[in-house]
Amino acid sequence: MVHCIFSFCNFASKCCKDLFFPCKVKSKCFQVSIRNGKLSSSMIFLNKLSSTMAAISPVLSVKPTRGLVNEKIQIIVRNLPPRFPVTLHSLYLSEDKDYWEAFGHYTSDNRGTVTVSEHASVGGTYEGSEPMGLLWSMQPVPRSRTGLRLRKMNVLTPMVVHISVYSGHVTEGFSKQSPLATVVIERWYLAPGVRRIDIRDEEVKGTLFIPPGPGPFPGVLDLWGGGGGLVEYRSALLASHVFVSMALEYFSTEKNRASNLHIKYFEKAFRIVQEHPLVMKDSVALFGLSLGTSITLHMAAYSKAVSPRCCVCVSGSHVQPINSPQNIFINLQENTHKYQFDEEGCLVWKDIILPIPNDPGLKVDMGRIKCPVILIVREDDQNLATVESAEDMTQMMRAAGNKHLLTTFRYPGAGHLIEPPYTPHVRASNFIVQQTGEKVIMLWGGSRKPHASAQEGSWEMILKFLQQHLYPSQDSFTQAKL
Known part of the structure; x- marks a missing residue:
């Protein structure tokens, strides 16, 4: 009760500073006494003030409260005093039991309203x-573990985020204060009706996601990078946008389970997607990030068993020994002298493949690619020389006469780790080097705002690219959505 009175008095005091009340209220608890069975004047005043404050109790609205992670939300705070300072705060407890937060400082307008889509934050994390x-x-x-990266590993549950509004411009100690209002929202990678199917046979390990409806749908084979493990959330989100998508594990994080980088492994996985009865057989794409891009380009150029309809390549390179992708790590070990560390001790891999080799045996022959390719290039990538690689790929395709198949989007200020929209930017994080097992903090690059804009913009471009090349017509895409 005492805590509530303190919070209430603090709020009332700030209201008075803006002339909302004709009196002044000190930020301390009132002295309460009873005389002749009656409350003292101080308590009577507090009751009257409480009634007045109840009439203007702030209302926090967040819509929708349940949606996909790439869906925008609308946040509005109403019933505030005019020109009243508030802090909007978000809080999320990750699956690794780490708390993540963001906050923005706002001042209500003359109507006592804060509309986040229209009003500017004057401070905070943005x-x-x-x-x-x-x-x-x-x-x-503050005081969290170092090297954290926010990733959703269980796509069958939502990200549960608490959105709160606090009185005044607050920068720390949110857990020790009482919010004026809180709304809990759910952010999902998996839309209602999307099916998740484990793929576990002697040769391939992955997870298949199938959209609701009769189909048929286009297919996507989803390849993550050198961090290893089975990462499902991008495939789940692709299926939520009407693509059958398979997340493939090819780097195992299990000590007793070997990784598989042989081209036949990826061809087998591609055929699993292609031969599913709900998939359009001639509309299967490859989607690669980082090392996944190297695999994607290798398959598109050299595989005789599969023919992707199109390829999505994010933050990757064509520089690799063409006889086998497995030899990529031999090449890394031979170039450890090019490792660098920044002033904070983070490992920088950007120079490992520089200069871009002229030897045709050390890079994919881009002239052999016969399908449309979209390149997503981050200009502050500190993990891989993606800018230089993109320029060389463009020159190779121009010389070969297939430059018309290449679409490139470059994003200044964005780093290596490109995630679905609104995923928090991580400039550096913990990473296990596959070939040595060493745990390091890897520098990925990027700045918060440009990186966030790049994630939102590139996701939109990727979806449009896939829709354009995987659906025979716009009518079939509309029908599949229904």
């Missing part, structure tokens, strides 16, 4: 008019 700032600017709370 500034300006940023409708999704409370999500993409999240960072670990």
Whole structure:
């Protein structure tokens, strides 16, 4: 009760400073006494003030409260005093039991309203008019473990985020204060009706996601990078946008389970997607990130068993020994002298493949590619020389006469780790080097706001690219959505 009175008095005091009340209220608890069975004048005043405050109790609205992770939300705070300072705060407890937060400082307008999509944050983890700032600017709370990266590993459950509004411009100690209002929202990678199917046979390990409806649908083979493990959330989100998608594990994080980088492994996985009865046989794409891009380009250029309809290549390179992708790590070990460390001790891999080799045996022959390719290039990538690689790929395809198949999007200020929209930017994080097992903090690069814009913009371009090349017509895409 005492805590509630303190919070209430603090709020009332700030209201008075803006001339909302004709009296002044000190930020301390009132002295309560009873005389002749009656409350003292101080308590009577408190009751009257409480009634007045109840009439203007702030109302926090967040819509939708349940949606996909790439869906925008609308946040509005109403019933505040005019020109009243507040802090909007988001809080998320990750599956690794780490808290992430973001916050923005606002001042209500003359109507006592804060509309996040229209009003500018003047401080916090983001500034300006940023409708999704409370999500993409999240960072670990103070005194968290180092090297954290926010990833959703169980796509069958949502990200549960608490959105709260606090009185005044607060920068720390949110857990020790009482919010004026809180709304809990759910952010999903998996849309209602999407089916998740484990693929576990002697040769292939992955997870298949199938959209609801009769189909048929286009297919996507989803390849992550050198971090290893089975990463499902991008495939789940692709299926939520009407693509049958298979997340493939080819780097195992299990000590007793070998990794598989042989081209036949990926061909087998491609055929699993292609031969599913709900998949359009001639509309299967490859989607690669980082090392996954190297695999994607290798398959598109050299595989005689599969023919992707199109390829999505994010933050990757064509530089690799063409006889086998497995030899990529031999090449890394031979170039450890090119490793660098920044001033904070983070490992920088960017120079490993520089200069881009002229030897045709050390890079994919881009002239052999016969399908459309989209390149997503991050200009502050500190993990891989993706800018230089993109320029060389463009020159190779121009010389070969297939440059018309290449679409490139470059994003200044964005780093290596490109995630679905509104995922918090991580400039550096913990990483296990596959060939040595060494745990390091890897520098990925990028700045928070440009990186967030790149994630949102590139996801939109990727979806349009896949829709354009995998659906025979717009009519079939509309029918599949229904």
